[in-house]
Amino acid sequence: MTAADHLAWGVVRPTGAHASIAARLGDRVLPLRPPAEAGLLGHDLDLRHAIEEPTLNALIELGRPAWRALAERVRHLIDVGHPLMPLAFCEELLPVRIGDYVDFYASLEHVENFGRLWRPGQPAVHENWRHMPVGYHGRASTVVVGGTPVRRPRGQVAPGELAATRALDLECEVGFVCGPSARGPVAVDDAERHIFGVVLVNDWSARDIQRFEYVPLGPFLGKSFATSMSAWITPLDALPRATPRAQDFAPAEYLRAREPWTLDVALEIEVGGEVLSRPRSSWLYWTPAQMLAHMTVNGATLTAGDLFASGTVSGSEPGTEGSLGEIGRGERWLADGEEVVLRGRCGDVELGEVRGQVLTAAP
Structure with a gap:
């Protein structure tokens, strides 16, 4: 590993x-x-x-x-x-007791791909997205260790229609385990002092539930049913740094690092024994340090064991998408019994894998 x-x-x-x-x-x-x-x-x-x-x-x-x-x-x-x-x-x-879980939306390509799928004829990227790392609070109590089966969730998919999701998706992400604690904003140049290590994350998503509910307040039941995290945390100290991609605008002062860095994690998505995609985390628009700085800039407390994740890591070419919805252009979803395996490697360091099998919805 x-x-x-x-x-x-x-x-x-x-x-x-x-x-x-x-x-x-x-x-x-x-x-x-x-x-x-x-x-x-x-x-x-x-x-x-x-x-x-x-x-x-x-x-x-x-x-x-x-x-x-x-x-x-x-x-x-x-x-x-x-x-x-x-x-x-x-x-x-599960290696940590997770007090808070925040999921970001840091891949421009993922934003563009789903924007075109869900809002055809409208701008794929909202105005605020290039000015701050957009994220939402997930449900810490449903973060499970890799290998734990995931049951197909139910939710509203149309007005008054409660059903098991017919659009169960995976999201290939890189996660960051935080600590030690901080009472107040973490400066972007101090972020490394408050990131213990790195994990792989599959933020399971029920796209039909998500699509019906997400306006105006964002994801809720379409995401909160399960998030899988790899069992082993690789120390941030062990991983080589990479140069981040260029950003389209100079960010706000609190997001400007003196020496910007990111990680180049080579990811692999396997479904049912078939490798479908190989994205890389160095393609993310926002860096881990910017995500952590934004997450705490309002004074929100950071606690040892908190988890934040990058959001789906996607590229611009076929075979680099980070979700099944992007790979299948909204036509392919996970079936009961299928197993998803995400793997990652950063330089010569293997980050292991996170896997999960889909169980039939509860009666």
């Missing part, structure tokens, strides 16, 4: 054992609670207590120096031959 010198962080439940924060290297994992209890990960009480927690939130709150110190100790254990456990012997759990 990772290059040889990079660890990913998650939470696992080994067969016959309690859940534990864990480090992952390739297809092997090291649950951290046993070596911490044996004193093999140092004697810092705050770090020890964080490792004993059922999620990564307390560790994330400690900040970058603590993350780096723990990574160094884990690497030392691996170097001296401390035994690792096959990942296949573990159940992967």
Whole structure:
């Protein structure tokens, strides 16, 4: 999953054992609670207590120096031959307790594609879109770890018509796990200090429900039923930076970084065993730092474990779309029983995968 010198962080439940924060290297994992209890990960009480927690939130709150110190100790254990456990012997759990989830709409190509599909004859891109990262608050309680099946939702698809969605879609996204906490605006140049790591996200979408409800306040039931997140968080420190695409207008002052950066995550979308598309996150119009700065500019609190996602990552050429609605031009949707797998790689670092199978709607 990772290059040889990079660890990913998650939470696992080994067969016959309690859940534990864990480090992952390739297809092997090291649950951290046993070596911490044996004193093999140092004697810092705050770090020890964080490792004993059922999620990564307390560790994330400690900040970058603590993350780096723990990574160094884990690497030392691996170097001296401390035994690792096959990942296949573990159940992967949601790695963080998510207090808030924000989904952005940062791909110009995705905005244009759906604008043409849903508003033919009207401007595909609204005036505000090029001036700020547009987003909405999702439902944190329905973020699930990759591998969790997703049941086809019901909702209003026309006036008075409650039905199971007939237009179930996927959205291939890059997600960012936040922390440590911040009470007030996070400056665009400080964003890296408040992003713990990166995950893959599938923001499942019921397009017929979404289309009927989204004017005037935006998505609601068409999105809130499920969002899948990969089980392993790759530290932002481990990922190479890329140069962002040029923006059409100089953004507002709070969105101007001294040294702008983004990530070039090569993504892959597989449905039913067939690879349909390969978009890249470096094509996004807005950067992760701009998204975080905009999300907090009004004073909104940032809490360790909060998740924000890029929105669908799409390109301008066939085979680079980030959703099935774009790939099939509104004619192809997910069927019951189909499995979606999203994969990602940034430089030489594998970000793993997030998968989910569609279940029939509840009776």
